[in-house]
Amino acid sequence: xxxxxxxxxxxxxxxxxxxxxxxxxxxxKKPISVTNTNIKYAKGFTIQSFKNYKKLIIKxxxxxxDETFEVVLLPKGNNLPKEVKGAKIxxxxxxxIVVTSTTHIPMLELLHQEQSLVGFPNTKYISxxxxxxxxxxxxxxxxxxxxxxxxxxxxxxxxxxxxxxxINSNNKMFAxxxxxxxxxxxxxxxxxxxxLGRAExxxxxxxxxxxxxxxxxxxxxxxxxxxxxELIAKKAANSPTVLSGALFKDVWNLPxxxxxxxxxLKDANTRYLWADTNGKxxxxxxxxxxxxxxxxxEFWIAPGYYTSLSQLKNTNEHYTxxxxxxxxxxxxxxxxxxxxxxxxxxxxAPVQPxxxxxxxxxxxxxxxxxxxxPFFLEKLK
Amino acid sequence: xxxxxxxxxxxxHLSIGYKTKKHINCIAKNINLTLPKGNLVCILGKNxxxxxxxxxxxxxVQPKLSGEIRVDGKKLENIPNSELAKKMSLVLTERIPExxxxxxxxxxxxxxxxxxxxxxxxxxDISFIxxxxxQTNITQYIxxxxxxxxxxxxxxxxxxxxxxxNTELIxxxxxxxxxxxxxxxxxxxxxxxxxxxxxxxxxxxxHEIHLALQLADALWLMTDNGILSGxxxxxxxxxxxxxxxxxxxxxxxxxxxxxxINT
Amino acid sequence: xxxxxxxxxxxxxxxxxxxxxxxxxxxxxxxxxPFKTILKTLTGNRIANETWQIxxxxxxxxxxxxxxxxxxxxxxxxxxMQTLFRxxxxxxxxxxxxxxxxxxxxxLILGVSAFSGSMASTIFSNIGLAAAASxxxxxxxxIVLLAAKKIKNTMSILIIGLMxxxxxxxxxxxxxxxxxxxxxxxxxxxxxxxxxxxGWNEISILSVLYIVxxxxxxxxxxxxxxxxxxxxxxxxxxxxLKKTRTDILIxxxxxxxxxxxxxxxxxxxxxxxxxxxxxxxxxxxxxxxxPAVAIIGAIVMLISDTIAQLPNSAYTLPINAVTSIFGAPxxxxxxxxxxxxxx
Numbered sequence: 001x002x003x004x005x006x007x008x009x010x011x012x013x014x015x016x017x018x019x020x021x022x023x024x025x026x027x028x029k030k031p032i033s034v035t036n037t038n039i040k041y042a043k044g045f046t047i048q049s050f051k052n053y054k055k056l057i058i059k060x061x062x063x064x065x066d067e068t069f070e071v072v073l074l075p076k077g078n079n080l081p082k083e084v085k086g087a088k089i090x091x092x093x094x095x096x097i098v099v100t101s102t103t104h105i106p107m108l109e110l111l112h113q114e115q116s117l118v119g120f121p122n123t124k125y126i127s128x129x130x131x132x133x134x135x136x137x138x139x140x141x142x143x144x145x146x147x148x149x150x151x152x153x154x155x156x157x158x159x160x161x162x163x164x165x166x167i168n169s170n171n172k173m174f175a176x177x178x179x180x181x182x183x184x185x186x187x188x189x190x191x192x193x194x195x196l197g198r199a200e201x202x203x204x205x206x207x208x209x210x211x212x213x214x215x216x217x218x219x220x221x222x223x224x225x226x227x228x229x230e231l232i233a234k235k236a237a238n239s240p241t242v243l244s245g246a247l248f249k250d251v252w253n254l255p256x257x258x259x260x261x262x263x264x265l266k267d268a269n270t271r272y273l274w275a276d277t278n279g280k281x282x283x284x285x286x287x288x289x290x291x292x293x294x295x296x297x298e299f300w301i302a303p304g305y306y307t308s309l310s311q312l313k314n315t316n317e318h319y320t321x322x323x324x325x326x327x328x329x330x331x332x333x334x335x336x337x338x339x340x341x342x343x344x345x346x347x348x349a350p351v352q353p354x355x356x357x358x359x360x361x362x363x364x365x366x367x368x369x370x371x372x373x374p375f376f377l378e379k380l381k
Numbered sequence: 382x383x384x385x386x387x388x389x390x391x392x393x394h395l396s397i398g399y400k401t402k403k404h405i406n407c408i409a410k411n412i413n414l415t416l417p418k419g420n421l422v423c424i425l426g427k428n429x430x431x432x433x434x435x436x437x438x439x440x441x442v443q444p445k446l447s448g449e450i451r452v453d454g455k456k457l458e459n460i461p462n463s464e465l466a467k468k469m470s471l472v473l474t475e476r477i478p479e480x481x482x483x484x485x486x487x488x489x490x491x492x493x494x495x496x497x498x499x500x501x502x503x504x505x506d507i508s509f510i511x512x513x514x515x516q517t518n519i520t521q522y523i524x525x526x527x528x529x530x531x532x533x534x535x536x537x538x539x540x541x542x543x544x545x546x547n548t549e550l551i552x553x554x555x556x557x558x559x560x561x562x563x564x565x566x567x568x569x570x571x572x573x574x575x576x577x578x579x580x581x582x583x584x585x586x587x588h589e590i591h592l593a594l595q596l597a598d599a600l601w602l603m604t605d606n607g608i609l610s611g612x613x614x615x616x617x618x619x620x621x622x623x624x625x626x627x628x629x630x631x632x633x634x635x636x637x638x639x640x641x642i643n644t
Numbered sequence: 645x646x647x648x649x650x651x652x653x654x655x656x657x658x659x660x661x662x663x664x665x666x667x668x669x670x671x672x673x674x675x676x677x678p679f680k681t682i683l684k685t686l687t688g689n690r691i692a693n694e695t696w697q698i699x700x701x702x703x704x705x706x707x708x709x710x711x712x713x714x715x716x717x718x719x720x721x722x723x724x725m726q727t728l729f730r731x732x733x734x735x736x737x738x739x740x741x742x743x744x745x746x747x748x749x750x751x752l753i754l755g756v757s758a759f760s761g762s763m764a765s766t767i768f769s770n771i772g773l774a775a776a777a778s779x780x781x782x783x784x785x786x787i788v789l790l791a792a793k794k795i796k797n798t799m800s801i802l803i804i805g806l807m808x809x810x811x812x813x814x815x816x817x818x819x820x821x822x823x824x825x826x827x828x829x830x831x832x833x834x835x836x837x838x839x840x841x842x843g844w845n846e847i848s849i850l851s852v853l854y855i856v857x858x859x860x861x862x863x864x865x866x867x868x869x870x871x872x873x874x875x876x877x878x879x880x881x882x883x884x885l886k887k888t889r890t891d892i893l894i895x896x897x898x899x900x901x902x903x904x905x906x907x908x909x910x911x912x913x914x915x916x917x918x919x920x921x922x923x924x925x926x927x928x929x930x931x932x933x934x935p936a937v938a939i940i941g942a943i944v945m946l947i948s949d950t951i952a953q954l955p956n957s958a959y960t961l962p963i964n965a966v967t968s969i970f971g972a973p974x975x976x977x978x979x980x981x982x983x984x985x986x987x
Contacts, residue, residue: 142958147833150958151840152674155699167826170753170773172841179843180702281824442876466882477873478730481928493870493881500866500931546881 038216040223041197044188047207052078054092056207061186062166071185073207090161090183093210098159100146102347104187105131107205110218110351115139116209118157121146127338127347149173155180161208163187193280194263195353196226202351225354226267229361233269236365242270243297243324245282245290246304247316252290253282253304261302264353268360273297291321299331299364300324301377307335309380328380331363335378345376386454389550389582390416390439395448397431397438407446408434414601414610416584418549421576423593424586425625426603432586433474435603436554439584440471452550466494470546472539472553477527484530484538485523488513491545513544516571532559540568544575551575552584565589569596594622594638651925651932658924658939665946669708672955675699706847707840708946713850714839714903715913715945716938720861721896722914723921723937727868727930728892729802735915736900739801739893740784740808745904746835747812748780749773753831754819773834774846774905781901784808788897792889798875801893836962837908839949846906853902857895861934864891868930912967913948916975917941923978944971 039046044060054073061069072089074080080089098119099105105128108114114130121143123135134140141157144150154162154177162184164174174184185208189201199222206215242265245254255261256279257272265272273293277283294300300322306312309328312319319325333345349356352375359374392414398407408431416422424432437443439450441457450457453468460468470491482490491513492506502510514520517537522530530538536559543551551572557565569592575581576598587593593600593613600616602609602625609621616622623633631640670686671679677696685691685700721736729738737743752773791804820828842850867888870878879885903910921936922928945967952966 144958144960145833147829148836148838148960150674150960151703152699153958155703156675156695158695167830168753170830172773176841176843180698284822440880442879462879462884463882466880469880471877471880473876475874475876477877479732480872481922481926482872483927486927486929487873490870490873490881493866493883496866498863498866500869 039200039203041194042189042192042200042203043197044191045201045204047203047212050081052081053084054207055084056185056204058186058188060188060191062168062188063191065169065188067169069186071183075210088183090185090208092208094160094208096157096159097161097163097208098143098154098157099163099187100149101163101165101187101190102126102342103189103350104163104205106348106351107202110202111205111209111211111214113205113209113211118159119143119154121149124340125342127340127342127344129339132339147173149177151176151180154182158182161185165190189350191280193258193260195260195267195350195356196223198260198350199223199353222352222354226357229354229357230267232368233267233357233361233365236269236368239269239271240298240364241294241296242272242364243290243294243300243322244272244274244302246306246312246319247287248304250286251284252287253284254290255302256281256283264356264360265301268357268364270299270360270364287318291318294322294324296323298324298327299329301331301360301363303330303332303380305334306330306380307332312380330380331377332380333376335380336376349376387418388415388451389418389420389453390414390584391451392439393449393451395438395450396446397434397443398446399434400444400446405446409603409608410446412448412608414608416550416582417599418582419576419580420598421573421583421596422585422599422601423597424584424601424603425588425590425593425622427625430603430605432603433554435601435608436552436584436586437473440469440552441465442471442473463494466546466548468548469550469552470543470548472543472551472556474554474558477539480527482527483523484519484525484527485510485514487527487538488523488542488545491542491547494546509547510545513541516544517541518567533561533564536560537564537568548581550582550584554586555588556585557587557589565592572596590626591639651927651936654925655935655939658936658943662939662943662946665943665950666708666712669711669946669950670700670704672950673699673704673953674956674958674960676956703840706842706844707949709847710839710842710850710907711945711949712942713847713854714907714910715917715941715943715948717850717854717857717899717903717941718910718914719917719921719937719941719944720857720934721900722916723918723930723933724861724868724892724896725914726918727871728889729798730871730874731802732919733915734802735912736896737809737909737914739788739805739897739900740812741781741788741805741897741900742904742909743809743812744780744782744784745777745901746780746909747816748776748778748783749834750816750819750831751780752776753827753834754816754823777905778901780812781897781904784812785893785897785901789890789893792893793886798889801889834908835964837910837964839907839910839963842906850902850906853898857899858938860891860895864888865930865934868892869928872928909964910945910967911964912971913941913945916971917944919975920944920978 045056045058048055048057056071056073058069070087072084072087073092074089076091095116096118097116099117100121102125105126108117109128109130114134117131117134117140119141120126122145123140123142126132126135131140141153143153159182162177162182164184165187178184187201187204189198192198200219202219203212203215206212244261245252254274257275257277258280259282262272262275266275274283303312309325309330312325324330334343336344338344355375358369358372359377362369362372362374363377392412395412396407396410397412398405424435426432434443438445452460489502489510492502492509493500496502496506514523517540519534519537519541522534536556540553540556557568560568569589572583572585573596576583594617597613599610599612602616602621604625609616617635617638626640627633629643631642633640671682677700681691681696682700685697691697718736725734725736725738726732788801788805792801795801867878867883870881870883875885917940918937921933921940924940925932925936927933948966948970949963951970952961952963954960
C-alpha cells in the first residue's frame, strides 16, 4: 500500500469513527419513544414518553393511597392523539401555575419558571426573595388558606394547573377546583423516603414546563454532589451518636427510622439512636425513654423549633440533663430564616439535599470538610 | 255521647297510686265509684289524701295501678286520645309553660279536637270560643298576653279553654284556688248551670267545701278508710261530712251546712 | 287556632329583606364583579368575561342556595327543639346529632392516623367526609329515637342528647391527642363549617329533604301548637304524644344530620333565630312562627355568609365564627331592649 492509500484509509477510519460517535450521541439525544424516563430514586411518580405527548403518573398522591393518577402532558399545538381521549390533559408548557407548598417555589426558580406562578395560599410563608418581590408587585395573588383556598380568586386567575398536596383521600376542595375546570395535580414529594427521591421531583416540574433536560441536569448535579459527600462521610473514623426532636407538652416527637431526617443522618455516617425504628414520620415517645437512650448522645440535631439554649432551658429544665446540652452540641435548622421569618430549611432543603448532608457531615465530622460552611444548620447558643 | 249509658264514669276495684321499679305506692284501693251524667260532683278530702291522684287517674293523665275505669261505657285504655278529647276536658293545677299566646289564642286551643288537620277555626268553633269567653266573663282581657295575666285571670282562662272544648264531661282540679270569693262563686254557679241546663257532667276536686255542699249533686269524700260517695244530702245527714273535718276547732252544722269555728 | 293578627306587614317586609339579602350575597365576594353583570348572568344571558360567569353560576349561586337551605333548616329544627323540650336554650344540636356527625368525621380524619395501618383505615379511606358524618349523625339519632320509645319523660331525652355531646367530645379529644398535626388541622377546619363546597348533587339532596320536611311539618303544626300548653293538656286535646315526639325527633335528626354532614356543624343559628323570630312576630303560634323562622333563618345566614366572605379580600372567616360573634351580641341587645324574655 502506498502512503497515499494509508492516508486515505486513516482519513476514512477517522471519518467513520467521528460519524459513529456523533451517531451515538444523536441516538442519545433522540427522544425515547415509548419507555419510562429515567427516574432513579423517586417512587411517587414516573413519566412515560410517547410520540407526541407524555404521561405523568403519580403513584403516591397521599399516604396509603391505593389509587394512581395519570395526566397527559400535551405540548401546545400538538393534536390530541386518539388513544388518550377522555384522559386528563394538561397543555405544556404551562404558563400560569398555582402551587400550594413553599417547597415547590425553589423548584420553579431552579427551572427559571418562577414568573409562571400566579397565586399561592398563605404567601406570607414564602422566603424566596425573587418570589417575595413578585408578591409585592401583585403578580402572585394571595389565595387564603391552603385548607380552604379562595375559589373565587383562584377562578379569576384561571391557572392552567394547581399543584396541591393531600394527606388523605378527602379532597373536597380539589374536587371542586377540578369541577370548575382547573386541573389539579397532587404532588407527593413529601412522601418520598429518600432525600434524593424527594429532590428528583424537580423532574415532575420539568415535565410541566417542557424543561425535562434542564431538570435532568439540575438533578444530576444534585445527585453527584450528594454522592460525593456520602463518600467523604464514609471516610470518617467513627460514627457519633445523634439525638433529635424535642418535647411538645408531654410528648417527645422525633424522626422515625425511615424518615427523611433519619436518612440524612445515616448517609452522613452518624449513628442515629432511633435508626432501627419503623415509620417514615415521627415517633411520639415519653421523656423518660428518650432520656434513657439519648442521654449520652454526642450531638443533638434538629431539636424541634428551638433556636437557643436558654429557650430550651426555660421551657423545660429536664433538657439540661442531656450531655449534648451540657457540652453545647445542639444544632438546629430553625435558626436560618428568611425576611418573613419563614424557616429556610423547610422551603429549600428538599431541593438541596446535598447541602443538608454536607451540613450534617460538617457538624459530625468537621475534619472531613475543612472549608465548608454549613448553610441550614446552626449551633444553638 | 252514648245515650244508653247513664254514667259518665264508672270505676270497679280501682287502685290508684304511683309505681316505681322498686315498689308500689298505693294511695287508695278498691275504689268503686259512679259519676252519673248531668251531675255536678265534688271530690273533698284532707290535703294529701289523693284527690288530685284520683282525678288524674280518671282522666288518663296518670296510669292506674289496677282495676277498671269506664268512660261512657268504654274501658278508658281502649279509647284513643282523639276520641277521649271530644268526651272530656280538663282543668289541671299545673302551670303551663311560658309562651307568647294571647288569651284568645289560648282559649281557641280548646277547639283542637274538633278542628281540621291544620287547626283552622270554623264559624262554629269561633262561636264556642266566644261563648266560653262570655260565660267566664273575661271579655275585657282576651287580647292580653299569657304573661300579663294574674294567677286568678289565668285560672279563668284555663276554665274557659276547657269550656270551649265543649265536651260532655268536664273535670277540674282546684279550679278556684286563686280566685277571690266573688269569682269563686261565679265559677261554681257557672259549672252548676252547665250541668243543670246543658246536662254536662262536672267533676271537681276542691277545697271549697261550703260551695260544694251548696251546689254539688253528689260528693266523693276521700278518707283514710276509703272513699265515701253519695248524694250530698245523704252524706250530710249520715255525719260523713262532719267526720271529714270535725276537730277541736270547728264543728259541722248540718242545718247551715257549714263548719262553725269554736270560739 | 286563630291568628288574630296575620302579621302581613311583617312577612312582606321580611320577603323584601330576603330578596335584597340574596342579591347582596350574590354580588359580594372576593372578586369584585359589578352588580349589573351579576344580574345579567342570573337572567340567563352570556357575559363577556367567561371566568366571571363560572364564578357566579358555579360558585356563588350554589353557595347562596346552600346558605338559604342551611340557615332555614337549622332554624326550623331549633324551633322544634324549643317547643318539644319547652326550653329556650334548646337548639338543633341538643339531641347530640352534630356531636355524632363530628365523631364520624373525627374517626375518619383523626382515627385513621391514630390507628394507621389497621383495617379501619382501609375501610374508611373510601368513605367521604359527608358519608362519615351522616353515619355518625344517624347512629346518634337511632339511639335517641330508641330512648324516646322507652322513656316517657321528654326532659330525659334532652339530657341524653346533651350527655352524648360530652361523650363524643371526649372520644374526639383522645383521637386528637394521638393524631398528627396535619390531620388535626384538617379536622379543625371541618369544624369551622363550610357552605361553599357543595356540588349540585348534594344541593339536590338537601333541597329534597328540606322540602319534604317542610311539607311534613305543616301536618304537625296542630300538635305543635297543642304542645304549647304542656304535655298533659296536649294529650287531653287529643295529641298522640309519642307519635308527635317521634315525628319531631325524626325531622330534626334528619335535617340537622344532613346539614351537618354536608356543611359541618354550624353553630348558633338554630338556637338564636327562633328567639329573633319571636321578637319580630310576637306569637307562639306555629302557623306563623314556622314560616317566620324559616325565612328569618335564611336571612340571618345570608348576612353571616356575606360577612364571612370578607368581600374583596382573599381571606374568609369561618362561618361559625361569624354566626356566633355577630349573632350573640345582636340577640342580647334585642332582648335587653325588649326587656322581657318569653318564648
